[in-house]
Amino acid sequence: MSTKKEIKTLCGVCLWACGIIVTLEDGKIIKIKGDPEHPWNRGRLCPKAAGIIDHFYSPQRIKYPMKKVAGSWQRISWEDALDTVASELNKTKDTYGPEAWAMIIGMSIVAEGFNTMHFLQRFCDAYGSPNFITPETFCFLSGITANMLTFGKFPYANPINSNCIVLWGHNPSASNYMVAEDIIKAKERGSKLVVIDPRKIALAKQADIHAQIRPGTDCALALALFKIIIEEELYDKEFVKNWTVGFDQLQEHVKKYSIKEASRITWIPSSIIESIAHTYASVKPASIVQGTNSLDQHATGFQNNRALAILEAVTGNFDAAGGHLLSGAFPAFPPLRLPELVKGGNIGKDQYPLFAGDWTGQGMLLPDMILTGKPHPIKSLAILASNPVLTWPNSNKLKKALHQLDFLSVMTIEPNETSEMADLVLPGATFLERTEVWDGTLLMGSKCFMSLRNKVTDFHECRSPIDFWLNLARHMGYEKYFPWKNEDEVLRYIFKGAGIDIDEYLGNINFVPFGEVKYKKYETEGFQTSSGKIELYSAVMQSLGLEPLPSFTEPPESPVRDPETARDYPVILTTGSRILQYIHSSYRIVSKAGKKPPEPYAEIHPGTAGYYGIGDGDMINVETKRGAIQIKARLTEDILPHVINIPHGWSQSNVNLLTDEKSADPVTGYPALKALLCKISPVKGNDNRV
Numbered sequence: 001m002s003t004k005k006e007i008k009t010l011c012g013v014c015l016w017a018c019g020i021i022v023t024l025e026d027g028k029i030i031k032i033k034g035d036p037e038h039p040w041n042r043g044r045l046c047p048k049a050a051g052i053i054d055h056f057y058s059p060q061r062i063k064y065p066m067k068k069v070a071g072s073w074q075r076i077s078w079e080d081a082l083d084t085v086a087s088e089l090n091k092t093k094d095t096y097g098p099e100a101w102a103m104i105i106g107m108s109i110v111a112e113g114f115n116t117m118h119f120l121q122r123f124c125d126a127y128g129s130p131n132f133i134t135p136e137t138f139c140f141l142s143g144i145t146a147n148m149l150t151f152g153k154f155p156y157a158n159p160i161n162s163n164c165i166v167l168w169g170h171n172p173s174a175s176n177y178m179v180a181e182d183i184i185k186a187k188e189r190g191s192k193l194v195v196i197d198p199r200k201i202a203l204a205k206q207a208d209i210h211a212q213i214r215p216g217t218d219c220a221l222a223l224a225l226f227k228i229i230i231e232e233e234l235y236d237k238e239f240v241k242n243w244t245v246g247f248d249q250l251q252e253h254v255k256k257y258s259i260k261e262a263s264r265i266t267w268i269p270s271s272i273i274e275s276i277a278h279t280y281a282s283v284k285p286a287s288i289v290q291g292t293n294s295l296d297q298h299a300t301g302f303q304n305n306r307a308l309a310i311l312e313a314v315t316g317n318f319d320a321a322g323g324h325l326l327s328g329a330f331p332a333f334p335p336l337r338l339p340e341l342v343k344g345g346n347i348g349k350d351q352y353p354l355f356a357g358d359w360t361g362q363g364m365l366l367p368d369m370i371l372t373g374k375p376h377p378i379k380s381l382a383i384l385a386s387n388p389v390l391t392w393p394n395s396n397k398l399k400k401a402l403h404q405l406d407f408l409s410v411m412t413i414e415p416n417e418t419s420e421m422a423d424l425v426l427p428g429a430t431f432l433e434r435t436e437v438w439d440g441t442l443l444m445g446s447k448c449f450m451s452l453r454n455k456v457t458d459f460h461e462c463r464s465p466i467d468f469w470l471n472l473a474r475h476m477g478y479e480k481y482f483p484w485k486n487e488d489e490v491l492r493y494i495f496k497g498a499g500i501d502i503d504e505y506l507g508n509i510n511f512v513p514f515g516e517v518k519y520k521k522y523e524t525e526g527f528q529t530s531s532g533k534i535e536l537y538s539a540v541m542q543s544l545g546l547e548p549l550p551s552f553t554e555p556p557e558s559p560v561r562d563p564e565t566a567r568d569y570p571v572i573l574t575t576g577s578r579i580l581q582y583i584h585s586s587y588r589i590v591s592k593a594g595k596k597p598p599e600p601y602a603e604i605h606p607g608t609a610g611y612y613g614i615g616d617g618d619m620i621n622v623e624t625k626r627g628a629i630q631i632k633a634r635l636t637e638d639i640l641p642h643v644i645n646i647p648h649g650w651s652q653s654n655v656n657l658l659t660d661e662k663s664a665d666p667v668t669g670y671p672a673l674k675a676l677l678c679k680i681s682p683v684k685g686n687d688n689r690v
């Protein structure tokens with residue numbers, strides 16, 4: 001007789017951790033549906049979920065550890081894998097010191113939650129390496145740091161309750177499905193919608209105002225909005241007076257800007273800039289729903305985030321329903337780090353003191369460190385759940401650096417362009433093979449909750465990162481710091497510390513509430529900033545020699561800043577807009593997830609394409625100072641003329657051959673992936689027209 005059971009857990013294809021119910025029949029996953037009780041997705045799923053089962057059982061998955069021997073892959077046992085990694089790590093440490101080894105984790109490890117990340121960092125600590133690199137090296141942390149500096153906490157936009165939503169450099173219809181649905185609902189209820197994006201994204205077609213901005217000029221727009229809001233006295237005077245510091249300096253600061261100049265810089269007509277300011281400042285409550293990285297990967301990336309935070313503050317939309325909300329206190333998990341065992345600082349700590357440090361290093365410095373050995377050699381890397389050969393900028397340089405390593409281990413689900421370069425490949429467990437807490441804080445309605453992932457089943461010899469690094473630590477003699485005998489003991493330790501009874505929840509629930517959302521908490525708690533108030537003017541930045549108020553700088557490559565380069569490379573290139581069916585370079589093996597997944601494409605306005613003799617469907621050359629790719633042109637009226645948009649993650653047309661890893665942002669070291677210069681031309685003998 002066959003046995004069937006249902007397990008509640010979380011989807012982990014993307015970051016948003018929707019609640020799912022998985023049906024197992026005789027140990028095989030046969031069905032996945034949305035969990036109607038989970039407060040985040042309330043039963044809904046995005047089209048990617050239709051591919052989960054195929055992805056899980058895909059023949060492309062790596063099933064056991066493999067070692068490269070004389071250029072070809074050989075299956076090895078886990079015991080051999082542990083021996084190999086342990087002996088290579090010891091060799092690196094003995095020859096060059098522990099800081100010659102670094103760990104890089106990818107987006108899917110972030111989706112595993114902070115406990116997993118801190119556990120991995122504990123291994124780095126025990127080994128003695130300060131070098132821990134998360135995807136926040138170019139993703140999200142800029143916004144978190146800017147908000148922490150301004151408010152002392154990170155507020156979450158609350159568009160479902162907004163009467164005015166400013167969607168700024170964000171296309172949730174592709175990248176955050178549930179939020180796109182929330183925005184459509186708010187719009188149906190009568191909310192205003194303003195979209196600031198060089199592309200006419202789906203939501204822009206329903207918007208009250210769409211500003212098609214020149215990539216990389218968002219800070220100039222924000223400064224113009226400040227100017228109108230301040231000079232026309234549209235700001236929240238009471239709130240500004242009682243709860244902020246630095247308004248006088250801000251008022252003085254915006255005097256030097258003009259709307260006309262902002263219009264010239266951003267390519268947005270002055271009348272549209274004015275109506276954005278008037279709509280945003282007068283309709284309450286209002287929220288700014290910003291891209292997770294699209295405003296960050298710029299010369300003014302950090303200042304863009306500061307500017308948006310200041311806009312939220314001066315309009316009194318902070319810690320208010322429909323504006324920006326704070327979560328309650330998060331359950332305290334036991335600390336896992338062992339910082340006392342590490343000497344020296346994480347990569348980039350000195351160059352970017354406000355950003356890089358105990359949590360993540362600035363990974364963009366790694367390729368040069370590997371290639372030059374300065375400020376110290378990096379000889380060995382462990383890469384987990386990431387494919388930097390396609391996802392990090394300047395792929396040619398990165399590949400050159402990876403070739404130079406003594407040892408590279410990669411833990412992944414399926415082979416990728418990075419694992420091909422590795423000495424050892426470890427089969428990673430997917431989200432359906434792991435138990436963990438997803439501690440990205442979520443606020444729905446008036447409740448705060450955290451989500452819990454339950455292991456559903458196993459797949460061949462695949463292992464979770466906790467399992468592997470725990471075993472490796474014990475194998476290397478670090479039992480003192482890793483007293484747990486198996487993963488189950490680690491999980492019990494973590495959950496017990498936070499007061500969660502693992503036996504009660506396992507398999508039964510996929511979220512736990514942890515308190516109510518309270519508005520205007522600052523009235524009783526103040527702000528955890530150095531002044532105790534919202535810091536419009538940042539004394540901390542000033543003390544570090546950084547600009548205490550946002551100002552606009554042209555992108556490193558721009559027709560204005562670098563006209564000489566622009567003569568040869570006249571088209572503006574923005575990269576990495578998300579595609580609903582894909583996750584970066586992965587999740588390409590889905591067969592049933594909605595429509596047929598798209599092939600590599602570059603979006604170009606027909607006017608711009610016509611100028612260069614390019615037709616729809618033509619193969620074109622796209623070239624920057626770093627490299628060239630060939631890709632199919634997709635002509636669309638929905639993109640600003642003179643701008644070309646290419647998503648990342650395709651091996652056959654890898655846009656990161658065109659990007660630059662050099663730091664563009666002086667505060668974070670983020671690269672400028674959203675505003676570069678390129679040239680385009682049809683491929684000779686083009687017979688690819690469709």
Ligand SMILES: Nc1nc2c(c(=O)[nH]1)N[C@H]1C(S)=C(S)[C@@H](COP(=O)(O)OP(=O)(O)OC[C@H]3O[C@@H](n4cnc5c(=O)[nH]c(N)nc54)[C@H](O)[C@@H]3O)O[C@H]1N2
Pocket residue numbers: 014015107139140168169170171172174175176196197198199201213214215216217218290291292293294295574575576577578579580581582583584645674675
């Ligand atoms: N399906 C899917 N979802 C994902 C991911 C995925 O790979 N696939 N990745 C996840 C991750 S890790 C992240 S970081 C997020 C990313 O999420 P976001 O950064 O929010 O990316 P998008 O939602 O694609 O929206 C970016 C928008 O910014 C616009 N844009 C480009 N340059 C500029 C500019 O200079 N100024 C302005 N104002 N707009 C600009 C683009 O046209 C695009 O419409 O998505 C997450 N969700």
Ligand SMILES: Nc1nc2c(c(=O)[nH]1)N[C@H]1C(S)=C(S)[C@@H](COP(=O)(O)OP(=O)(O)OC[C@H]3O[C@@H](n4cnc5c(=O)[nH]c(N)nc54)[C@H](O)[C@@H]3O)O[C@H]1N2
Pocket residue numbers: 105106107108109135138139293384385386387388390391392393411412413414415416427428429430431575576577583584585586648649655656659673
């Ligand atoms: N040009 C350009 N480049 C970009 C961006 C951009 O906007 N423009 N965006 C950047 C951003 S914001 C991000 S976050 C990065 C993301 O970059 P990455 O973190 O490198 O993202 P992926 O390509 O999804 O990761 C690739 C590998 O992770 C493996 N994997 C997936 N799930 C798991 C798992 O659960 N366990 C294990 N062990 N492995 C798993 C897959 O098999 C896959 O081969 O890309 C960045 N790259």
Ligand code: SF4
Pocket residue numbers: 011012013014015016017018041044045046047048049176177178
């Ligand atoms: S949005 Fe889609 S892929 Fe992401 S967690 Fe939810 S169902 Fe999974």
Ligand SMILES: [Mo]
Pocket residue numbers: 107135139140292293
């Ligand atoms: Mo990201």
